[in-house]
Structure formats: structure tokens, C-alpha cells
Amino acid sequence: MVRFEFSESEYPEQDLGHIGISAKEIVDLTSRRRTVGYWRSDLASGHVYWSRAVFDIYGMDYTQGPVNLTAAYANVHREDLNLMLELIERAASEKIGFHYVLRLKNGRDDGFKFVRSVGLYRTTDDGREELFGNLEEILERVRLISVFNTPSATA
Amino acid sequence: MKGHSTLITSLNAIRTETELSGFLRELAAEFSFKGFMVIDIPTALEEKLSPRIVLSDLPAGFLKEYDTLGLLKNSPIFAGLRRSTAPMSWSIDKIGVNRPPSEVSLAREFFTRHSISTSVYYPVHGPNGRRAVIGFLGNRQAPGHTEMGELGIFVMHSYDVYSKLKSDMGGEPALTARELEVLHWAACGKTSGEIAEIVSLSDHTVNSYMNNAMRKLDCVNRTHLVAKALRLHLIS
Numbered sequence: 571m572v573r574f575e576f577s578e579s580e581y582p583e584q585d586l587g588h589i590g591i592s593a594k595e596i597v598d599l600t601s602r603r604r605t606v607g608y609w610r611s612d613l614a615s616g617h618v619y620w621s622r623a624v625f626d627i628y629g630m631d632y633t634q635g636p637v638n639l640t641a642a643y644a645n646v647h648r649e650d651l652n653l654m655l656e657l658i659e660r661a662a663s664e665k666i667g668f669h670y671v672l673r674l675k676n677g678r679d680d681g682f683k684f685v686r687s688v689g690l691y692r693t694t695d696d697g698r699e700e701l702f703g704n705l706e707e708i709l710e711r712v713r714l715i716s717v718f719n720t721p722s723a724t725a
Numbered sequence: 726m727k728g729h730s731t732l733i734t735s736l737n738a739i740r741t742e743t744e745l746s747g748f749l750r751e752l753a754a755e756f757s758f759k760g761f762m763v764i765d766i767p768t769a770l771e772e773k774l775s776p777r778i779v780l781s782d783l784p785a786g787f788l789k790e791y792d793t794l795g796l797l798k799n800s801p802i803f804a805g806l807r808r809s810t811a812p813m814s815w816s817i818d819k820i821g822v823n824r825p826p827s828e829v830s831l832a833r834e835f836f837t838r839h840s841i842s843t844s845v846y847y848p849v850h851g852p853n854g855r856r857a858v859i860g861f862l863g864n865r866q867a868p869g870h871t872e873m874g875e876l877g878i879f880v881m882h883s884y885d886v887y888s889k890l891k892s893d894m895g896g897e898p899a900l901t902a903r904e905l906e907v908l909h910w911a912a913c914g915k916t917s918g919e920i921a922e923i924v925s926l927s928d929h930t931v932n933s934y935m936n937n938a939m940r941k942l943d944c945v946n947r948t949h950l951v952a953k954a955l956r957l958h959l960i961s
Contacts, residue, residue, distance in 0.1 A: 615946030616911055629850035641949060642961065655956035656768050662948040699946070 606706040613699040629677035647673035665691045684708040758863035817842045840864045847880040849889035907934040909960045
């Protein structure tokens, strides 16, 4: 795993009401720049639900209902998987948020891609405990490589 | 030094953890080390070593101070032990390797104050795959290959004795085949109702198996349980 941390930071609430931007529009804006997926984990049942984009990032066929975690985790780099599982264990047992960057199989050659996930803990109105968050592929590194490979960038 | 066969004989006579500690203390002294530690290898996320100590004769103040100084997080030894199964050695001369510059003088002062200039670590594993390390610390020259080999033989047998003692005392409760089967389907995203249909049991029985598994693995919810079971390779 490239990076991990447990998130307890609080951020000032964005006062977007007065400029008239809805939550749906914020999600749409964020998704324009890159593929961002969203997920939710019901701590009591152990079930995890993904948006379509997370399936795309993982290279799995979209399904409704709880995700097949054994199939999903088979795509995680073997050096990162145990750390990711430890992090999820701790987040689920201590009920805290987290942030990680790890490597997923890219499904094309035997290489890997970097993905970032941020998770938060919440209690729903009906008392269910959940972790929820987002997942996105990190593309900056690829763009950087392509910039430095152009002839004008050669020293 | 006693003959190897005599030491192995005394090892086979050990019946308690206290006797094992005594043996390891004697072994440390035979190889001119100050003390020993048997440690469950801490994960990269952990910040304190003390909770991972299984057996040790090092002064309590040493471990407490090590944790207070936060030296585990960037320890090159434990980072290496998580990546490799080969024995490792450390000396105070190499304290700057792989430790952040801000920690180097702190760590050097700590080990110097406790008269530790050399240590060796042997990764070991029990029959259930549990990974641990047996380390010896002291103020002596780094052991050569022959000494490392000799000490390594005793380390392997010592941990085997420890594993047997833990197993006799109850050790880690194993999950039954049914509990593992139910847990596997839960990790595959099946609901309790779907699992009940797959394994031809009632919902109530399936939930009972899941609750048993949670209790045995000391988990607080099913998300915790599934992640822990996958990490321990109980299911895949």
C-alpha cells in the first residue's frame, strides 16, 4: 500500500446553498475530471455496495446487491491486500474513517494502477452503522510521464 | 557452552511458558546477549510494540520507553520482518539506515542508554501460520554466520515448543467447517437468506454460525469479521 491514514479531521462545511449548487451537481462536477465511484459498507451485515464506477475501476462486471468481496480483493496488489484488510478491520471495529492509496490490477497487461479511497463512518437515522466513501483512479502519474516523454521536455 | 543435544533435551522438557522464558534467558546468555523477546510481528498500522510482546526478559522500562518514543513506526527491522522470512541483524552503527533523520539521534541515545548495540531477529511461524519473531539484544559484536546458524536451530525448536504450549492451553479457537462455509458465502456478498438456501440450513442457524465466528475471532461486527478472516487466510 502506498499510503494510508485514519481520518478524523473535520472540514468546515461548504456554504454552497447561497450559490445554488446541489449535492448531485457536485458529484457530477467531480466525476467530469476523472472516474469517481462511491461505496457503502453496512457494518452489521458485512455487505458492501458499489456504484457502477467502482465496478469499472475494479474491472468487474456490474451487479446489483452486495459485492462479491473475494472476487474484488483478487484484483488488489498482493503486497497491499493485507494492509488494506487491516485498515478495514480497524475502521470497522473502531468506527473511524480512513484514506488509502493502493494498487489494483489494470486488467490489460500484468501491470497495476493506483487508486485512492476515502472512507467515513456514520450512523443512519434508523441506527445502522456504516462506512461510506469514494474510490477514484489516480491518473496524475500517467500524465506526468507523458509530459516528460515529449521531445521538448528532453534535457 | 553446553552441548547442543543437552540444550535440545532441556528444551523438550519444558512444560510451561515460565520454563521456556528461563530457557531463552539461558540461551541469550550463552550467546552473550543481554536479553530476548518473542513478539507477534506488529502490523504496519500499529504504533506500540508492548502489546505484541509474548515473552521477554527485557526490562519493562525499556519497552515502555521504546513505545513512548514512538520508535516502532519507522523501525527498519519490523518493516523488514514484514517483508521477509530471513533472519535479520541490526547494529547501532546502522541506526541511520531507513530511519527518518529526525529520529536517528533519539534512537541512538535510547539504545546507547540501555547498552544495546547489536540485535538479531529470527522470523518464526506456528503450525497455524501465525508469524512471530524471536529476537536477542545485547552489547556484543555482530554474530557471524556460524553463530547465527547455531542460534537459529534453538530458536526454531523454542518456537515449536511455544506453539505446542499455546495449543495445549487452548490457543486460538478454530472455526468449524460450517462456520467457514457460511463466512465464505458472506464474503461473496450473499445475504443470510441466500446462504441458508445454499447450505440447506435455516436463517437462524446461519446467523448462529456467524455469531460464533465473530466471538471466536473477537470481532465486533460482520465487516470486521470478513476482513479479519480474509487477512488470516481462513477464507479466500
